[in-house]
Amino acid sequence: MAGTSFPNPATWCPATFRHMPQPKELDPYTNPRAFYGCELRRLREAAGLSQEQLGERVFCSGSYIGQFESANRRPQIDMSRVFDQLFGSGEHLERLCRLAGKSKVADYFADAAELEQRATAINEFAPMVIPGMLQTPAYARALTKSVQRFAPNEVVEQHVTTRMERAQLLTGSDRPLFWAILHEASLRVPLGGPMAMHDQLMHLVEMARIHPHIILQVLPFSGGAHPFLNTMVSLMQFADAPPVVYTEGSYTGQLVDEPALVADFQSSYDLARAVALSPEASLALIESAAKEHAADEHRT
Template sequence: MLGRRLRRLRESAGLTLRGLAEQVDYPHTYISRVERGEQLPSAALATALDTHFGTDGLFAELLEMAQDASIPDWARVILGNEEKATRIQIFASSLIPGLLQTEEYSHALFRASLPGASEEKLSERVETRMRRKRVLNKDNPPFYWAIMDEAALKRPIGGSKCMRDQIAYMLEVSASAHITIQVLPFARGEHPMLGGSLSLLTLPKGTSIGYVESFASGEAVDSQPRIVELTQRFDIARSMALPEQESVDLIHAYLREHADEDDS
């Protein structure tokens, strides 16, 4: 739909692909792939097209629809409710939670988990994840409580520099009053969330929905008995995690560790 609309507008304006490319300052081959539906535009190109054609955000909206359509069905329920949530609670067993990820860290994850995917596809996935982060920056953001296993800090996703930048970013956003980050250290041993990740969203009327994710699959949960069970698991993990300031101190220690590795 986005590609067809772009082609109609371009042709109505009497522009060739090269002519449009010159006016919006993007390669004509890139715009051609977008028109043929072979590639989604970047958010910057969508904005440039809206500005050029005066389409009042049409291409930006179509881009978001296309990105959302690429999300697996089992994840769409949760992601569709993130912006409505009044509280978001996350436990991540081995990775930095998605809403706290940098672009480089996210790209490294998708590159490893989607072998054979083109750079265009990887960039589309990353852009979708980065767009989700705006929920934490809106005027009335939800309370966001993230607990992560220490393994998420230890594993050098994307290399030491990527991890250093990722951890520095996480420390920066943790200063926000509505964001709490805790670390569950290796020293605590086993816990009820090993091997999986959990998201719990509290919606405006007080109802909750959950999302359990493991390797390449996930499950949306709205059954009240199951929500109680998952909340109990989260509460146990939270009770085992380091207090907030001690967690921040440990995160700082890993920032120094990855910086030292990057310098060596």
């Protein structure tokens, strides 16, 4: 492997996954990701390497290799190319990776979407728009159309459907504790028109009042400057792995698992929580904003 150029391990070997449990057996015909995992395991064993030994060759932990083999981790193109070069398998794993990596969500969000399903707690900060898992179809549709202005209707509707499927996590049997801090600006931007905003805000109130594991706070304009004002932030905690942070801007997103940076994000989130209105006062403000949007509808 002398002279081989490897990708930066920091971009594809997060510590988050190193201690997650792995299933002992995998049916290769369940889905493309399972087939990828079984093929990686077959090639590794044919080369006489353990997971730890393969991890050492590609600068990663053995348990992280296990995440690929057990289909708990979405395959990565860069690593698949390295595997193919190591095993002399042509482009076999790279091609399987492209098949297994298909996702309903944007590529930059795919890994975070998977982590949401495993999180025991999710803390979000929303500066300008309502968090995705709390959006109504009308709001999600208006937001998608504003972001993908030239997309055909079927593409827009697929995005809306996917977002509604994600929302089911908050009411499922394995639902996480979901704590969201919404900047007051997100209550005021009239996405979809006054009635769509009214319905969206009342949906927030209903979700928070019906489900005790959903906690909402509003950071009012009077709260002043904050590190997250231009960035959506999601902090995820797990029962069997270190916490991670997902940040998102327009057309891009990033997972952060460096402990020091995660701690910085957590400190900033705690500060926002301290400055924000109480949950009850927040719901009152959300409900008041909903009534204002309804009044705007009647005036037009």
